[in-house]
Amino acid sequence: MLLLSHGLVAPSQRTIPPFSLSRPATLAEAVTAGSRPGAVYAQGCSDLFAQFREGLRCDTLVSLEHLPQLRAVTRDGDALRIGAGVAHHDGARDRTVRATLPGLAEGWGRIANERIRRRATLGGNLMARRTRYEMSVMADALDARLDLLTAEGPRTLTAPALWERAEPPGALLTSVTVPDAAGTWFGYDRSMRPLMTAAVAVRGERVRLAVGSEYGRPYAVTTVLGADPAEAAARLPEEIGDVAGSAPYRRHLAGVLLGRLLERHAAETGREKEKR
Structure with missing residues (x-):
């Protein structure tokens, strides 16, 4: 909120200070850009605009739109790996998710409204750390592993550790891995x-x-x-x-x-x- 002469006013996009735009072509480039002070990752942006209105500082906006590996869904043995950039709409309908963990596909398909579901991503839902967002509940029950890339290399967190903000600055969530998904x-x-x-x-x-x-x-x-x-x-x-x-x-x-x-x-x- 901004305190103006006529009271508290919620900022809009027009009140956001100027920022530079980075469009990395690789994950390594993204982490390099995202590790700079004032850098903010952006993909679906459904929550990001709310954060801007809440006063989020952004000197560099790091777009993740050109990183298709963040939208990949794969099986690694019995494990299910879901890219952090997978939108809710796509994840709930993904053939691999539905075949491996149909209950997850069903639950994922019931959250948010259609407008949000088309843009909001798995990674954004988790990293926003808003208690009203639901993917962290599912990830915790599934013993999911959060796969991050940092300036020092890969790092893994549990779902509960997300709420402790245990990751280093600039860490990029690349995927969520569900172990033994085929037997769950x-x-x-x-x-x-x-x-x-x-x-x-x-x-x-x-x-x-x-x-x-x-x-x-x-x-x-x-x-x-x-x-x-x-x-x-x-x-x-x-x-x-x-x-x-x-x-x-x-x-x-x-x-x-x-x-x-x-x-x-x-x-x-x-x-x-x-x-x-």
Whole structure:
């Protein structure tokens, strides 16, 4: 906000100071440009304009539009690697995503509105670190690895580490890798949004629940198939509570959503067994 003589006014694009534009042709060039003070990465830009209105400083805008590798989706053995530049619309419809993790494709296809989905990207959603954005919840449940390129070389972060801003200045998120994706069942429930969204990944007997809301960062717990969903949810930290919902209430809600998703898992895996 800007304080003018007639009150607080939200800045528009017209109030953004001049900046230089960099159009790198390689990832290395992008990181070199992005590591300079005041540099900002840009691709879908759906969130970037909001950051500008909030006062983001930008001396150099580093466009990632000419880096097709950021939009690639590939399988590496059982792992699924999704480029950080993949738009929500494209990722939810990608053949490799749908064949490997259909639950992720389904959940991804339900977030945001159509205008945002056509422009907003996986990387932008994660790196914006806005609690109302949902991909960090899914990434946490999936034990996803965030693959970054820095001036010193490649670096990997977990999804929870994103909220600690553990990456060095100028780090570029290049892809998100889901390990053992081919052997994972995934489900997502946003029926209680904005109070809570829940993502569940099942690998063998291991179950990981991640919950988030519009008001707080995601948290996750791990349990096993057959365990009481309420007991698993009871281990979520006190930090999940806020003025919109106490921690005990949020834990109760998480247990209910976990139970629903595990019922869906049992039904879907049961149908798969019947087909064999």
